[in-house]
Every structure is written in structure tokens, then in C-alpha cells.
Amino acid sequence: MVSTPSISNLPATIAWENDGLSILDQTRLPHETVVEKLTTAEEVWRAIHELRVRGAPAIGVAAAYGLCVAMRASLHLPIAEFRAQLAKQAAYLDSARPTAVNLSWSLRRMLQAAQASPASETASLLRVLIDEAVAIHDEDRALCKGIGEHGLPLITEGCGVLTHCNAGALATTGLGTATAPIYMAHAAGTKFRVYADETRPLLQGARLTAYELQQAGVDVTLITDSMAASLMARGLVDVVIVGTDRVAANGDFANKIGTLALAIVSRHFDIPFYVACPSSTLDLHTATGDAIVIEQRRDDEVTHLYGQRIAPANMKVSNPAFDVTPHELVTGFITERGIVKAPFARNLATLFAMEGDAA
Structure with a gap:
């Protein structure tokens, strides 16, 4: 252990x-x-x-x-x-x-x-x-x-890790989910770098992930959301690890808005895309991502930044807090019991069959 x-x-x-x-x-x-x-x-x-x-x-x-x-x-x-x-x-x-x-x-x-x-x-x-x-x-x-232990082998000497939003210690009461392998690799003395998406519109990556990783002494670089593809094209990203707010039975999952685009571009560049998923976030009663309710948040989160208007007055706004990424774009789910690979519907149900409350 x-x-x-x-x-x-x-x-x-x-x-x-x-x-x-x-x-x-x-x-x-x-x-x-x-x-x-x-x-x-x-x-x-x-x-x-x-x-x-x-x-x-x-x-x-x-x-x-x-x-x-x-x-x-x-x-x-x-x-x-x-x-x-x-x-x-x-x-x-x-x-x-x-x-x-x-x-x-x-x-x-x-x-x-x-x-x-x-x-x-x-x-x-x-x-x-x-x-x-x-x-x-x-x-x-x-x-x-447990997630940190099972995800630790994914972070190797000299690699680049990209994460989105904040699935860190601040999003949990422990080491975080997506950041748990990062903290364990750092403690083990592995030399690697982390790229943190700023995560518009509320900047959880800039305000929280970059902050907590910097406080822990991790080599972290903050990027805008639109920079991720460029970093991948330059060969600077070796693995993507994100968190999730809900995982459907078939492996579709909801995470902070922008995750879907990151998964698509990861597939284009053939970069492994992992989701850190504790059993408490599995929803085995929801068959697919289509049934996940997506929270819609206030217009001013998009039109304003720290109280200052950055968009024209009376501008129409769409502000979904999350998007749903289809399971076909997921390399694996890092859980407290191990890394789950496809077929997700069968393997998630099998691994957590005794988790009557993982729904």
C-alpha cells in the first residue's frame, strides 16, 4: 500500500x-x-x-x-x-x-x-x-x-498531465480524485509536469486547481481552455485525468463544461483520457448520459468577470455548468478498486456489484 x-x-x-x-x-x-x-x-x-x-x-x-x-x-x-x-x-x-x-x-x-x-x-x-x-x-x-494508489502508475517520469476544472483536494475531503495520483506521484519523487485548464466561466482551474497544486509544490502550469489542443500537438501532454460529477451505467459521464471538447481532442492526438471516479459518483440506475440532468447557471457568470461586465448589455447567454462525454472517448475509469476499462457497462457493474449504494 x-x-x-x-x-x-x-x-x-x-x-x-x-x-x-x-x-x-x-x-x-x-x-x-x-x-x-x-x-x-x-x-x-x-x-x-x-x-x-x-x-x-x-x-x-x-x-x-x-x-x-x-x-x-x-x-x-x-x-x-x-x-x-x-x-x-x-x-x-x-x-x-x-x-x-x-x-x-x-x-x-x-x-x-x-x-x-x-x-x-x-x-x-x-x-x-x-x-x-x-x-x-x-x-x-x-x-x-484508493484512486491515488491505482492511478499512480499512469504518471511516469518526465510526463505531462492535463486536467480540467477542479477535481482536487478542494473538491473532496481527501487527496481529490483526479489529483490523487498527482499528489502520490509527487510524494514519491517522480518528476512530471501538470497543465491546469483555467476552466471558464468560473475559473475553478485557475482559482483552485492551480492554487492547491502550487501550494503542494507540484510543477503546475496554468493554461487557458483553448490552449489544450496546441499543447497536445506539441507533444507536451501524455495523459489526461479529469474528475466527474456523475457516471451513467454505460460509462457516459458528466463533468465541468469543456470536458467533452478535451476528450475529443485527446482522441484526435491518441492521448489516454482517464476519469477519476469514486464509487459514490456512479449512478448505475441511469442508463446513459442522455438522462443526466445538466445544471443551467446564471447569465452573469458568463457576461461578467469579478463584477465587471465583459459582454454587451442584453446579450443572450447559454451557461450549462456541465457537459456529457460519451464512453467511447474514455480510456478508463480510475476507481478506488482499480482502473476499469471497456466494456464499461459490464465492467463497472461487475466491479461494484456489491455496492448497493453506488447509485
Whole structure:
């Protein structure tokens, strides 16, 4: 087993201390490091919706703790009413964002833990919920480590790695997904370079991925999204590793807008294209990518940059947060159990057959 490298110079994405939830406000990075305490369901909902906590795994952990925060206000209720309120609050938190499957996955798991509990007092049932949220949190860190171990051989001496958006430590509560092999290779002393797409329109690559890799001492170069093909043409990219917010049963997957173009150009230049995918992001009940709901975000995310208008007034805007990449363009999925190759429908289902909650 490969030891987990330390990236302790990064602040915790999510913290649960003294039964209280705190998040790192990622909209303020890299210029400010602001930790925010969330005390109500509404605050947790807004933090997820407004991308102050973001990244599919981190969203799942935040939602699990958020449900615990929400239920504190109902401790005075009879147990039956407490359980009814629990379902209502879970549905409310689940509405914060539609695409990342970890949100609904973690909330469904929390409800299942409550349903399985014989607790007859609200305080006891709340403790069951907190324990389950802590377990989800611990498992997220373990999933990241497993992805890092299995993806480590993909990063060789002198190679160039390209990534898109932020599937890093800031998107999880561990080493990240797409960045986990990067951190492990760096800790092992492998010399390689990383190219981080800026990732328009919200610049998660520039603000977050480039920031966290630089903080960890990784050799990282920031590029605009439109530069990727040129770098590939020059032979500077040997492997592409991206994350994902939802993987359909056939291997189609949703990730930050621009991922599809990156996969297409990777195929053109015959560059391996890998997707870092923890089991919590698999949606084996969704047959193909056509059924994945794509979040549409505000016009001003495209027309403005840091509060300054960069487009003409009254301009029509299309702003899907994600796109769907067909499985035919994927070389493999890096999971905590190994790298899954085609045929994905069969191999994903086989590898995670015992994961009843990987959906």
C-alpha cells in the first residue's frame, strides 16, 4: 500500500468539530482563506448552490452534515414527527444542485441509516445521523487514497498531465480524485509536469486547481481552455485525468463544461483520457448520459468577470455548468478498486456489484 502524502498546508474543505459544520468558502480563493460556520439548513443549501462548497464528493459530505445541522431545530418534536421532518429536510437539501450524484446519494444513505435505527428518542436518532455523516466523511478520504494508489502508475517520469476544472483536494475531503495520483506521484519523487485548464466561466482551474497544486509544490502550469489542443500537438501532454460529477451505467459521464471538447481532442492526438471516479459518483440506475440532468447557471457568470461586465448589455447567454462525454472517448475509469476499462457497462457493474449504494 502507498502511504498517504501530506497536503496539510491546505485548509480543510469541510470540518465537523464539536457537532458544528464549517466549510472553506471556495468562492474567495485564492485571494482570501475564509472558513464559514453553517448553522441552518438554509445556510447549507446556499453554500452548496452558490459553490462555496463544491466538487461532487465534498457536496455529498457537506449535505450529510447539513442534514444533521438541519435536524437540531426539530429535537423537541415527537419521534414520528422528527422522522417526517428528516425526510422533508433531506429533500430540501437535495434541491441545491441537480447534476452531482453524490448529493442525493449521501442524503439517501442518511435516510437509510435513520430508517434502520430503532431509536425512540430524537437525541439518539440525531446521534445516529451524525455517526453516519462522519462515516461518509471518513470513507471519502479513503476513496481518494484508493484512486491515488491505482492511478499512480499512469504518471511516469518526465510526463505531462492535463486536467480540467477542479477535481482536487478542494473538491473532496481527501487527496481529490483526479489529483490523487498527482499528489502520490509527487510524494514519491517522480518528476512530471501538470497543465491546469483555467476552466471558464468560473475559473475553478485557475482559482483552485492551480492554487492547491502550487501550494503542494507540484510543477503546475496554468493554461487557458483553448490552449489544450496546441499543447497536445506539441507533444507536451501524455495523459489526461479529469474528475466527474456523475457516471451513467454505460460509462457516459458528466463533468465541468469543456470536458467533452478535451476528450475529443485527446482522441484526435491518441492521448489516454482517464476519469477519476469514486464509487459514490456512479449512478448505475441511469442508463446513459442522455438522462443526466445538466445544471443551467446564471447569465452573469458568463457576461461578467469579478463584477465587471465583459459582454454587451442584453446579450443572450447559454451557461450549462456541465457537459456529457460519451464512453467511447474514455480510456478508463480510475476507481478506488482499480482502473476499469471497456466494456464499461459490464465492467463497472461487475466491479461494484456489491455496492448497493453506488447509485
